[in-house]
Amino acid sequence: MLDKFREGAQGPAAKIILGVVILSFALAGVGGYLGSSTEEPAAVVNGEDISRQELETAYQQERSRVEQQYGESFAAIAADPSFAQQLRSNALQKLVSERLTDQAIDELGLRVSDEQIKNSIRSMPEFQRDGKFDNDTYLAVLRQSGIQAEQFPEMLRQDMTRRQLLQAYLSSEISLPSEALQIYRLQAQQREVRQLNIAVTPFLDKVSVSEQELDEYYQENKDAFQHPEQVNLEYVLLDKAALSEGITLEEGAVAAYYEANQANYKAPEKRRVAHILVDINQDDAEQAAQDLLAKVQAGDDFAELAKNFSSDTFSGENGGELDWFEQGVMDPDFEAAAFALEQVGDTSEVVKSEFGYHIIKLLEVEADAAAPLADVEDKIAATLKHDQAMEVFYDKLQKLSETAFEVPDSLTEAADAAGLKVQQTGLFSRATAEGEFAEQVVLAQAFSESLREEQLNSEVIELTPEKVMVIRVTDYKPQQVKTLDEVKPELELRLQREKALTAANDYADALMAKLAQGVDVTAELEEAQLSFTELTTVSRMDPGASPEVARTVFTLAKPKENEIVRSKVTLMNGDVSIVELHKVIEVAADTVPSDTETSQLSQFIQNTQADTSYQALLKLLQARAEISYPKAE
Template identity: 45%
Template sequence: MLDKMREGSQGIAAKIILVVIILSFALAGVSSYLGGSNVAVAVLVNDQEISQASVEQAYQNQRASLQQQYGEQFEMLASNPNFAQQVRAQATQGLITDALIAQAIDEMGLRVGDEQVKDEIRNMQEFQVDGKFNNDQYLALLRRASYTPAQFSQSLKSDLARRQLLQMLVGSEFVLPTEVDIANQLQAQQRVAKVLMVNSADFENSDAVTEEQINSYYESNSDLFKALEQVSVSYVLLDADDLTDQVSVSEDEIEAYYENHHSDYQRAERRKVAHILVQGVSEESKQKAQTLLNEINDGADFSKLAAENSDDTFSAANNGELDWFEAGVMDPAFDKASFALTKASPISELVESQFGYHIIKLVGIDASEALPLDEVKGRVEIALQKQKTNELYFDLHQKLSEVAFESPDNLEEAAGAISAQVQQSDFFSADNVPQVLDNSSLLQTVFDQDFRDEGMNSEIIELSDTKAIVVRVNDYKEAAVKPLVDVSEQIKNNIALQSAQQSARTFAEDITAKLDNNESIEADLAEKGLAFSSDLTFARYTRDYDYQVIQQLFKLAKPAEGQVSRQLVTSSTGDIAVIELSKVIDADAVNDEAKTQIETMLTRSSSDETYQSLVTQLMANADIKYPVAD
């Protein structure tokens, strides 16, 4: 729900608070917020617990990030049987790293004062209204995130301490000019090569996989087939969108609302002005404009001067007059000066804008006025219906919260209080959550052991600004290895794929060996319907070819004249490529802007290496245990 914390926004406020909250979970573990001694521990990092729930939270965050990054390609990635395991392992490693960094911060004695935290909060734009810190905005956003000010301050304090360490560690990194020049040349270099792609699919034969192979694979890789813990739940959902039909508005209510909200249905004041523009912001332009203004003040005809002297030829043809406009439409300086003119003082002083110097004359004022009800009745009705729907939603929200708490051992009474139905879910894990239940706070609740053991209703959980839910766990299944019968087909496909990849590699190795021995490969390629590509020119960051192939191509040694450098490469899809580098094209001089970018990149890379060295050292000296896995 954090991305719903500000109405109409899924940007800065949600993202910044999300980062801080994720960090706090990573550093402290969800158990520190939930309390109790029955939280399932996934990892012990120097005796600091990282709960299973926090691992699931980090997994969901990383999975969502990948989905946003890869878009339509995500489903293909997620279909890989090892995808979830790999992403969960990366998420777990991230939590371990954060815990180690937090412990290092503590050992170094790095501290952040309360005043520094307060200043950081006051300066966060998401907590500001009209450029100033607003306490109501601050508290409202924290409430939507189910966070107390104390918890948020502590999270932010941890984040600031972490920044302090990183700045101390990597802030002094630099690169030498010669390093920049070398990287500059290498980055702009191009390479000419031929590529033979050997697709594993051409060698696949699932019928050749035996039952013995399947059984052996299952026994050796049981962790790959572990079903995650699952729950089935009952829930009562309150959705404002479902309340619209329950709300009606009468003609009298429309008229009353219109009368009470006149200011919302005003036609803004408009101005019609004429102007003379002297183009350019220079002393010469200013002097020319001042001369024209002096003539006007001495009684010269504004229209004639505009027609003869204005550099705005379009308005000059109309005696300098512009169309009617409302405030906020024109250049800020022009706009301000135009709406400051009065009938008593219709001529402005010189007005400087990005276009030059203006002399503005007031031609007419179309005063602000209330729009008639007949003209805005549709808008009024929509606004009134939305208001009444919101009022009904918040009334039912309060009832749902109260009844679910007062009758915690069932949902029927809570559902009856808001005229809703108790709904049931099938069993689901953190990997396949029903869309309506896909909320981090809700998942954290239903997968918490203490909550399940209590067997009570949850507190009301905000899914968004217009959706809330109360949930209870019906049943629970522990994580367990799936029966062989359920994964036999998957194993068969895995073995067939591995065999096909090995066959493709063996074929490519034979081709490479023959080429190295100057033997003919025509018959081998013809049998498989394969052929080398024509000469292709690659840049280091070519995006229209497999990145693993490109990466290896730029690692090959420059060949001697008339020779090739040859290499076997496993592509990102598991297929095999044979690449033949024939030419290296060195780049011409690169501009200064590119060199600046390269210097920044090298500095960042050096900082990353320093940070990774710290992490590697901390990992080597840490005592890390996996109680759940045991």
């Protein structure tokens, strides 16, 4: 995208300036080596630091993953004061595990070659266009993800070596046919259950929360109630699409371009053929096709042969005739033979395709010809506007970049030089960023410590090849604890619900005790407007409407004859359910899995065993490692 801009950096004056810049960077680098960061790491693993920036990045990624997983329910989950703390702790432990794994990989000498990295990148569908690797797509995807092109191969190398270690465990695991059979029987097992759902809501009116309880809970969990860090940005946005809207073409420009470039607007050659098809599944299909070809060459009517013998009965009714087509549409072998025919009336030899054996007759040819101006003028106009917009874009980009660098403490002059305007975002956090500002490449700059403290213009941030921006932090609010008054309504509702849940659990425990003693609770349930559901059959493969209930049901012991086994479950919506297991239905003794099912189950067992071994390795590495978690100053 920046090739045209870079051309301006090749002159003698630019090289002198570049030398000064390099010298300043070199001196700054020496200062960096002499000094050291005062920021405490989030963790130290065998002498290697995990920075707080790494933790913050991992936390944001994990938060985004959970948000995508739970969708609209995420807001309710995130409202829990302990959510952020637990998520951050999980992210840190994952980083520690990865660092331990990487250290073990170095010790074992596992390696992934550069060629393996290249092949892996080329094969990723995210980086392909029309089934082939496309470098522009590759760079665009990385840019949208906020990843530098030089960083990605090393990130992939790290991931592949970790998978190499896991594969070593996977390939060493075995499973026995008896284990696969046992898993199959467990999966096929069914259980008859019923449940009594006890809503928490009716208990809310029966509990209250005191001011003292609110204050105590707040003091104990103060760190969980945080205003995230926020920034306010000035920015200048340069968008080629916006420039295109203001471009008006001169009269006659489209016609002049058409005359000069007619060769680019030729309609491709089209052909119309007839064919006789012998289905590939027919006995002696190729010989049958050769026999039909002999009849064609002997002078038999092609249309009659197609009507009587072609497996393509639809076209056969019309003498085997097909619609007009151009190259790139039909089966490659069929198409090659059709376009190899020179004269109308010529027939091909027997041609094999994925459908069968064809004999092709050329009926008509429509030669390539220039498309009329009326058919392509809109396309030409769009091309001309795009080209003009890109000329303006590159001109403004150079002026914006140069002035933003030369006058680093203000965006006004850079905006004026490029004929653009300075805009404001208003305060936003990483979580509330929208549009272009939610892109990782922008967030990384907006929340960088250097840009914030120096309040200088950023470098040109490339959002797409045709859209860039320069930003400057004008205001910053650090992360800070919310006051009790700010979180009081949320806390009161939370504590009230916790008490109501406790009351609902106590009520459920009392009911279960009565049921275990054989007490008839029908009248009590009717008074509370509660009732058990009808008996339902569930399986591990078909858990029904409540997967959390099914998970509990399949942990319960098999009931004896005329016995009911009960348990209590907290549902995903926060309510409580009493679950009764009435019967276990085993699969018939003579039922066995198919070979395919046995293979799949064996692979599942091996994967499970490999994961267990890998987790055991991590625990061993943790036990042997020196891990510390320094507190932030």
